[in-house]
Amino acid sequence: MFTSVYGSPHSQFRIDLWRELRKLVANMVGSWSIMGDFNAVIHDYERQGGSQLASYRGDLSFREMVYDCNLVDMGFQGNPFTWKKGNLLERLDRVLANMEWKLKFPHANVFHLHRLKSDHCPLL
Numbered sequence: 001m002f003t004s005v006y007g008s009p010h011s012q013f014r015i016d017l018w019r020e021l022r023k024l025v026a027n028m029v030g031s032w033s034i035m036g037d038f039n040a041v042i043h044d045y046e047r048q049g050g051s052q053l054a055s056y057r058g059d060l061s062f063r064e065m066v067y068d069c070n071l072v073d074m075g076f077q078g079n080p081f082t083w084k085k086g087n088l089l090e091r092l093d094r095v096l097a098n099m100e101w102k103l104k105f106p107h108a109n110v111f112h113l114h115r116l117k118s119d120h121c122p123l124l
Contacts, residue, residue, distance in 0.1 A: 001032045007039035014040060018065035025069040031101035037093050037120060050088035071096040078112030082121045093123055
């Protein structure tokens with residue numbers, strides 16, 4: 001199964017999304033990949049620049065959802081940041097998958113393409 005997501009820029013709505021993804025995985029059988037703009041980072045090194053007041057989006061709830069759903073980050077090739085606003089760069093877009101998916105598609109790769117007319121770079 002493939003799921004495409006958009007995580008709201010508002011943290012409360014993202015928490016609702018994490019809850020829905022946990023419900024989805026509870027009934028999941030087989031391979032699963034999930035891709036999109038999560039509007040959250042997992043690690044602090046996935047954020048660069050911005051002011052001290054800019055909140056670190058790698059909240060615990062996102063990391064917990066990834067762990068609870070037994071997902072792994074598929075990694076990437078290309079620019080480490082997928083979103084830009086002023087001098088703030090973040091990796092908000094990613095592909096996650098469960099182990100069944102990784103075993104079924106062992107040669108799968110994720111590419112961060114060049115940003116064209118958007119503040120996000122496309123994923124391939």
